[in-house]
Each structure stands twice: as structure tokens, then as C-alpha cells.
Amino acid sequence: MPGSTEERGSGPPGPVQNPEIESSRHHLRNYQMFPGHATFYLKGHFQSAGKPFSVLVVFAAIAVPAGLFFGFTAPWIWNNISPSLPIVFSYILLLCVMSLVRSAGSDPGILPRNIHIETSDTEKREAGPLNIAPLSVTVNCRQYDEDRPLYLPINYCTVCRIWRPARAIHCRDCDSCIDFMDHHCAWLNNCIGARNYRYFFCFILSLSLLEYFMAALCFLHVFAWRHRKSSTTSAAVRCAPVSFALAIYGVLGSIYPTALALYHIFLMSRGENTREFLRSRRVNKLERRRPYDTRNIRRNVLYVVCAPRRISYIRPWAIAEEGDRRLEKPSSQ
Numbered sequence: 001m002p003g004s005t006e007e008r009g010s011g012p013p014g015p016v017q018n019p020e021i022e023s024s025r026h027h028l029r030n031y032q033m034f035p036g037h038a039t040f041y042l043k044g045h046f047q048s049a050g051k052p053f054s055v056l057v058v059f060a061a062i063a064v065p066a067g068l069f070f071g072f073t074a075p076w077i078w079n080n081i082s083p084s085l086p087i088v089f090s091y092i093l094l095l096c097v098m099s100l101v102r103s104a105g106s107d108p109g110i111l112p113r114n115i116h117i118e119t120s121d122t123e124k125r126e127a128g129p130l131n132i133a134p135l136s137v138t139v140n141c142r143q144y145d146e147d148r149p150l151y152l153p154i155n156y157c158t159v160c161r162i163w164r165p166a167r168a169i170h171c172r173d174c175d176s177c178i179d180f181m182d183h184h185c186a187w188l189n190n191c192i193g194a195r196n197y198r199y200f201f202c203f204i205l206s207l208s209l210l211e212y213f214m215a216a217l218c219f220l221h222v223f224a225w226r227h228r229k230s231s232t233t234s235a236a237v238r239c240a241p242v243s244f245a246l247a248i249y250g251v252l253g254s255i256y257p258t259a260l261a262l263y264h265i266f267l268m269s270r271g272e273n274t275r276e277f278l279r280s281r282r283v284n285k286l287e288r289r290r291p292y293d294t295r296n297i298r299r300n301v302l303y304v305v306c307a308p309r310r311i312s313y314i315r316p317w318a319i320a321e322e323g324d325r326r327l328e329k330p331s332s333q
Contacts, residue, residue: 062093065253106196270293
């Protein structure tokens with residue numbers, strides 16, 4: 001056939017390669033291109049705003065007392081009182097640990113970048129056409145009262161180059177805009193936002209219940225032993241020193257998570273988050289507004305706790321698409 005031998009013979013011979021296999025080698029996941037300060041683990045399924053040292057400290061503060069409880073207190077309660085009590089403790093512990101992992105390691109609601117790019121760096125501070133982005137505008141949310149309409153500020157983030165939603169804030173620690181940002185938790189080393197707020201609330205609530213339950217079971221061990229032996233309290237403490245120490249640890253350790261859980265119940269009942277509540281303290285009491293308050297406490301709480309979980313906008317575990325601007329750092333003007 002004409003030209004077949006010369007064309008095939010041109011160039012050095014080499015092994016036949018599958019183009020699909022070669023292209024898959026160059027595929028990167030979204031977390032490998034993420035421009036923020038988050039550090040990803042397990043192929044993007046776990047993230048932290050830096051080194052997860054504080055998360056490990058919190059986990060150790062839960063795991064070490066739980067291990068001592070299972071080693072010294074749970075066997076005596078299982079054999080002498082009821083096996084159901086250690087089983088209930090195990091369930092609460094599992095709920096607490098899983099909530100810790102989900103709240104500390106999941107995407108809090110990071111918003112994608114470069115969605116609304118201004119035409120130039122000098123024009124973005126001037127109001128004008130739609131392709132020029134001012135720093136902030138206000139929109140009418142709803143009628144708070146008959147004679148007082150309620151306005152919400154919609155801000156433009158010059159770092160992420162997006163118009164962020166009304167309840168979104170740019171976190172300096174994560175270097176990203178977080179949807180429904182409540183606060184950046186230093187203990188969990190992650191932001192608490194739209195996608196992990198319920199896990200955070202479940203964590204502090206289950207942690208409080210875990211501490212109270214451990215203290216109650218450890219005191220039960222000490223005083224039940226004293227009653228059965230017809231002995232004194234000091235003798236019971238000497239017989240079960242670990243249980244007594246765990247009881248004191250549980251009482252003291254429950255103070256902070258209980259206060260935090262009650263505080264967030266208070267916020268949810270008002271239709272606010274932490275940043276909105278602190279910002280309202282700076283305003284005159286007569287001028288304070290709660291635009292997300294439905295005037296029903298039960299509805300406010302259910303809106304936060306039982307609402308469907310929002311999707312991840314960045315999907316750090318997914319394969320990155322070529323030309324996706326959402327994961328690019330803004331170019332210097």
C-alpha cells in the first residue's frame with residue numbers, strides 16, 4: 001500500500017502506550033490544587049486548617065479517660081450492677097468520637113473562588129455596570145416590622161473574588177470564604193460552617209452527656225462498693241482510686257462543653273450564629289435585627305439541626321477538571 005511502510009517506519013520504535021492510562025497519571029484531585037490554608041488527608045476526605053495537633057489533644061482527652069473507664073470501672077459494673085450501663089456508655093462514646101471526626105475533618109462549606117471576577121483592580125471599588133464589583137451592596141430581605149424594612153449587606157470578597165452569601169465570612173485562618181460561618185474553632189482546627197455545624201453541636205452535646213454519664217457510673221462504683229462491703233467512703237476510694245479520679249474528671253470536664261452547648265442552643269433558638277450575635281452587641285439594642293428569626297423557637301432550632309446537609313462546593317476528593325478557575329489563586333494585578 002502506498003506510503004504505509006515509510007509512514008510507519010518514521011521515528012524510533014517504542015512500546016505501545018494506552019493514552020487513557022497516561023492521562024490518568026496526570027490527573028490531580030481538587031485538594032491538590034486547593035489555594036487555601038487547609039491541609040488534606042486520606043485523598044481529600046479529611047481536612048484541617050493546619051497541623052491537627054489540637055484535634056489530637058482533644059481526642060486524647062476523650063480516649064484516655066474512656067480507656068481507663070473500660071479497664072477499671074466497666075468490668076465491675078458489668079458483673080455487679082448491669083451490663084446495659086457500659087453498653088450505653090459505649091454508644092455515647094462512639095457518637096462523640098464520630099461527631100468529633102466529622103466536625104473537625106469535613107468541609108465546613110468552603111465557597112468556590114473566581115466566580116465573579118472584576119474587570120480591573122481599580123474599578124472594583126466603584127459602583128457602576130454589572131461587570132464592575134463594588135465592595136458591598138444592600139438588599140431588602142423582608143419586612144421585620146410594618147414600618148421598618150430589613151436590609152442585608154452582600155459583600156464582595158477581593159481575595160476569593162466572589163459575591164459571598166449574606167451569612168458567609170472570609171476566614172483568615174483557612175484563607176477561604178465559609179458559608180454560614182459560625183466561628184473558627186481552635187480546638188478542632190477547622191471552621192464551623194454550614195456543612196459541619198450540626199456535627200459540632202452533636203459533638204459538644206454528646207461530650208457533655210459522656211462526661212456526666214462517666215462521672216455517675218464512677219461514683220456508682222465507689223458508693224455501691226461501700227454499701228456492699230459496709231465500709232467507709234475513704235476505704236471505697238482507696239479500693240477504686242481510678243473510678244474516683246474519673247468521677248472528678250467527668251464533673252470538671254463537663255463544665256466547658258455544657259456551657260458551650262447551652263450557648264449554641266440559645267443562639268439557634270434566636271435564629272443567629274456566633275458572629276451575628278457578637279456583631280449585634282456593637283449596635284444599639286433598639287436597632288438590633290435578627291433577619292433569620294422565624295419567630296418560633298422550635299422552628300429556628302429545627303432549621304439548623306434537621307435541615308438537609310448542603311453539598312460541597314469544592315469537592316476536594318474529586319478529580320480536578322482542566323480549566324476550572326474555582327481552585328485558582330487570584331493573579332496579582
